[in-house]
Amino acid sequence: MDKKTIKNSKFEINYYEPIYTIGIASERLGVSVHTLRQYETEGLILSHKTNTRRRIYSEMELDKVRCIKKMIQEQGLNFEGIRQLMSLIPCWKIRTCCDNEDEECKSYTSRKTPCWSTKEKCKYPYPDCRDCEVYRGLISCDDLKKFLYKK
Numbered sequence: 001m002d003k004k005t006i007k008n009s010k011f012e013i014n015y016y017e018p019i020y021t022i023g024i025a026s027e028r029l030g031v032s033v034h035t036l037r038q039y040e041t042e043g044l045i046l047s048h049k050t051n052t053r054r055r056i057y058s059e060m061e062l063d064k065v066r067c068i069k070k071m072i073q074e075q076g077l078n079f080e081g082i083r084q085l086m087s088l089i090p091c092w093k094i095r096t097c098c099d100n101e102d103e104e105c106k107s108y109t110s111r112k113t114p115c116w117s118t119k120e121k122c123k124y125p126y127p128d129c130r131d132c133e134v135y136r137g138l139i140s141c142d143d144l145k146k147f148l149y150k151k
């Protein structure tokens with residue numbers, strides 16, 4: 001696991017460590033619990049699930065939600081549009097795992113859903129997409145641009 005940490009007023013938090021229940025995450029973000037569940041159902045974010053299937057979020061997911069809110073409120077995108085944009089991320093280039101035109105890889109062929117939310121995943125999936133640099137790298141709208149124009 002990466003060691004990226006952020007300083008809270010009293011202690012350091014691992015940016016990727018799931019620590020917030022859905023109630024606390026919704027309070028911190030100023031969005032409803034329903035909205036957070038919906039973002040996940042729509043394939044835009046993932047959450048860590050406990051043994052009892054409770055959703056837990058990290059600071060990374062909180063930033064992702066902020067970015068999604070911005071795309072909706074400031075750029076007028078809807079879920080479908082955001083999903084399609086995210087599905088264009090060239091993960092094979094970021095991970096340098098397969099050829100540019102690997103038709104066997106679901107990440108390459110999927111045009112409607114981000115790779116982390118497709119059922120079949122990519123050719124070389126991480127056990128948990130939350131640990132993958134492709135999912136982790138997309139925190140802001142600028143990241144999306146960097147990814148899409150990656151040579």
Ligand code: SF4
Nearest residue numbers: 115122125126129132
């Ligand atoms: S491991 Fe998951 S997030 Fe990473 S490229 Fe594969 S499907 Fe996408």
